[in-house]
Amino acid sequence: MKRTILIILTFIIFGCASQKNDNDTFKKSFYNYEIDLNQYNNDQLTVTLQYHGALKDSSVFCMPKVVPGIYDTLNFGKFINNFTAIDNDGNKLQTVKIDDNRWKIYSTEKLNHITYKISDGWDNYSSENFRPYRSAESSFEINSFIINPSATLGYLKGHENDSFKLEISKPIELYAATSLSKTSINETKDLFIAKSYKHLVDNPIIYSIPDTTSIRLPEINIVVACYTTSGRRISKEVAKRIEPLIKNQIKYLGSILPTDNYTFIIYQNTNLGNHPSVSEGLEHSNSTVVLMYVPDDIEVINDQIYRVVSHEFFHTVTPLALHSFEISNFDYIHPKFSQHLWLYEGTTEYFTIHMLIKNKMQSLDAFTKTLEDKIREMNKFNNNLSIIELSKDPVKYQDQYMNVYYKGALINLCLDIKLRELINGNYGVQDLIKDLIDKYGVDKPFEDDELFSNIVNITGEKAIDKFIIDYIIGSKPLPLKESLEKVGLILDENTFKISTQENISEKQQKLRYSWINQ
Ligand SMILES: [Zn+2]
Numbered sequence: 354m355k356r357t358i359l360i361i362l363t364f365i366i367f368g369c370a371s372q373k374n375d376n377d378t379f380k381k382s383f384y385n386y387e388i389d390l391n392q393y394n395n396d397q398l399t400v401t402l403q404y405h406g407a408l409k410d411s412s413v414f415c416m417p418k419v420v421p422g423i424y425d426t427l428n429f430g431k432f433i434n435n436f437t438a439i440d441n442d443g444n445k446l447q448t449v450k451i452d453d454n455r456w457k458i459y460s461t462e463k464l465n466h467i468t469y470k471i472s473d474g475w476d477n478y479s480s481e482n483f484r485p486y487r488s489a490e491s492s493f494e495i496n497s498f499i500i501n502p503s504a505t506l507g508y509l510k511g512h513e514n515d516s517f518k519l520e521i522s523k524p525i526e527l528y529a530a531t532s533l534s535k536t537s538i539n540e541t542k543d544l545f546i547a548k549s550y551k552h553l554v555d556n557p558i559i560y561s562i563p564d565t566t567s568i569r570l571p572e573i574n575i576v577v578a579c580y581t582t583s584g585r586r587i588s589k590e591v592a593k594r595i596e597p598l599i600k601n602q603i604k605y606l607g608s609i610l611p612t613d614n615y616t617f618i619i620y621q622n623t624n625l626g627n628h629p630s631v632s633e634g635l636e637h638s639n640s641t642v643v644l645m646y647v648p649d650d651i652e653v654i655n656d657q658i659y660r661v662v663s664h665e666f667f668h669t670v671t672p673l674a675l676h677s678f679e680i681s682n683f684d685y686i687h688p689k690f691s692q693h694l695w696l697y698e699g700t701t702e703y704f705t706i707h708m709l710i711k712n713k714m715q716s717l718d719a720f721t722k723t724l725e726d727k728i729r730e731m732n733k734f735n736n737n738l739s740i741i742e743l744s745k746d747p748v749k750y751q752d753q754y755m756n757v758y759y760k761g762a763l764i765n766l767c768l769d770i771k772l773r774e775l776i777n778g779n780y781g782v783q784d785l786i787k788d789l790i791d792k793y794g795v796d797k798p799f800e801d802d803e804l805f806s807n808i809v810n811i812t813g814e815k816a817i818d819k820f821i822i823d824y825i826i827g828s829k830p831l832p833l834k835e836s837l838e839k840v841g842l843i844l845d846e847n848t849f850k851i852s853t854q855e856n857i858s859e860k861q862q863k864l865r866y867s868w869i870n871q
Contacts, residue, residue, distance in 0.1 A: 382406025382515040386506055389522040390560060393493055396476065397434070402467040404509060412461040413510040416454045417503050417685035420554065422697075423486055424690070424747030424754055429504045430454030432491075434470040441465045454686065455510075471505050477582070478622045479646040480631040488635035488642045492620075497561040497580045498527070499620060499642070502547075503554035503685075517553045519545040521560070528563035530578030532556050532616045532639035551683065555637045559618045566592040572603050574614050581621040583649045591619065594655040595662050602666055605708040609787050611674035611795055615666070616640040619658060623649045634661035638673040641665040667704045672697045674790045681798040691801050694744035695825050699761025700786065706762060707769070710869045717871050721842065721851040724766070728833060728849045731759035739828040740764065763831055764824055768817075770836045770868060775814045778867030785812065840865035 385403040392399055416430040430453045438446040440463040447459040458464065474490025492499045506519070521529070522542050529535060529543050533556035536544045547553035561580040566588040568575040577595070579588040595617075603610055616639065624630050624646050630653075632645045643661050647653050672680055679691040691697070706723050709715035734756040743750045743757070769782040788811045793799045799807065805826070809818045823829040834844045841857035842865075844850075854861070865871055 382512065384508070384512075384515060384517045386517065386519045387522075388500075388505075388519070390493075390498055390527065391522060391524060393495070393498075396473050396493055397470045398493060398505075400469050400471050400506065402506075404464065404467075404512070406512070406515060408461040408464060408509070410460060410462055412458050412464070413451065414456045414458060414467060414507050415510055415686060416507045417554070418454045419685060419688045420489060420503050421680055421683045421688070423489055425486065425751060426748065427486065427489065427504075428453045429490075430507075432472045432474065432504055433507075434472065436467070436469045438467050439465050474504060478620065478631075478644045479624070480628045483631065485633070488633050488644050496527075497559065497620065499618070500558040500560070501554075501642070502556065502558075506553065508550040508685075513550045515549070517545075517547040517550070519547070519553070521545070521558075523560055526562060527560040528565075529558055529560050530565055530576060530616055530618060531558040532614055532637075533558065550685075555639070557618060557635075557637065557640060557642050559620070564588045568592050568596050568599065570600065570603065572610055573599075573612065575599060576614075576616045577619065578616060579619045579621070581623070581649070583621075583623045585649060587621070587651060587654060588619075590651050591617075591655060591658055594659060598659060598663055599666065601708060601712045601714060602663070605704065605712055605783070606667075606670060607783075607787070609670055609674065609790050611790070612639055612669050614639060615669070617643065617658075617662065619643045619645070621645045621647065621654055623647075630657075632657045632661060634665050636665035636668045638669065663708075664701060664705045667701045668697075670704070670786060670790070671700050674795050675786065675793055676798055677801040677804070678798045679801055690745055690747055692741045692744045693801065693804060694747070694757045695740045695761050695764050696804075698757040699740070699765050700782065702758050702762040703765035703769070703782065707766075707869070710871065713870060717853070717869070720869065721853075724763075725849050725851055727759050727763055728844070731756060731763060731831075732849070734760065736760060736830065737828050739826060741826050760831070763833060767824065767831055767833065767836045768820060770839055770864070771817070771820055772812060772814075773864055773867050774839055775816055776812070778864055780812070781868065840868055 383405050385405060387401045388398055390398065416433060418428055419426060436448060436456050438448050438458045440446050440460065446464060449457045451457050473493040475487050475492050476494060478487060489501055490504045491501050520542060525540050533545045533547060538544050547556065559578055559580060564580065564586045565576055565578045568577065577588045577592040579591060581587055618640060630647045632643065632647065635642045641662065643658055645654065645657050647657055677691040677693060679689050710717065710720040734753055738750065738753055740760060743753055747754055765782050772785065773781050785808065792807065805821050809815065824831055834846055837844050837851065839861060841854040841861040843852045843854050
């Protein structure tokens, strides 16, 4: 294993692609959360919640047990201490802790406010005592507060779709970066507004000494917000490095780019060489959190960010713009998982590798090396397990989960070549995704069970039905050798080496050009 471990997580939550109308759609019933960063003590903050709206005689306060896209039990209720509900006369209401993540509050018709202490999940991100999913948690340090709302703020059962006001008091020198709608009330207080709990938890916030650079493009405004434990300001250099990447991603996506604002929240803890370097990225619909434990070397930092960004930014397409009801109506306590990880992670990862060659950012040789790595890694997993089965019960198949980045991407590769072969090279996975987004979209989820028949209808190709049954629903070995042969590439199934065929036919050349512009 290389010294640097890269983990790309996915956080499949989305509410809206743009915050333009937040204030217009503010609802009658709403939550008013208050946090004072000045009162930070012992890695804890005090949270106060007033709910404005009618409540029944008892209510259940919930923290997420599971969040979309992290396919494991997180139990964010574990970060709450001293949970207290106070009535209008200043007396404590009776509360009972139901389980790790839920508190039942009695007589909530008299509720004035709820208060609790919230702990952070980590202090200095590093590979020592390594554990995954820290990019979903909060971290409270004197110079940097990473606030992941799902690990900090809860909701009242049945009131998930009410609006949220979040008021944060802060030291004057700290600045908030987030894609959430923000108003500075004064120099030491900010107000954030979210349409719903889903929208709130989809928008992490970082407070730190300001180090931000904007990338303004005709299609999208991007903010790069950085914090380094070394104190070094890196956002300008990071923005300079990722701007060409983002431009290429926009070019690759064409008209299917579903958002016009995006924030990269980047945290770097300096690795002084005591432990292996590690990075992880956690993507949301309008932002990505990147955590890094790497040396204080801008080249290394930029390389890590580049790798995370190239995958995470493509998630603006799947699942932000294209997703099923399971994701759209996510249940944070009893989730039902969508069966389409081949699409949410597989297509995203395929776009990441395919764009490089399609946009002439990479040689054919470098591209085939990437494919060899994907094939080699895929073969370390149990490929008798269908990707649909894995998607439906990812907690059970934790040890197989990472295969969505290998087999998931390679399914898309075979599908891309198959589509181009069937439709005279004029139509590939990029076109299919565009057509699906035209049919569904950010606010129009699809039925999990109906996606495949819609793909067959859209493409008008019965042969795609067989491909889906064999390789996505079923677990037949992927037709990699056969698919690559059609574009003049030879796969050795024993060594996983790919070579270019000599004397390539006109038909093969035409299909290859349609696929990768080579
Ligand atoms: Zn992902």
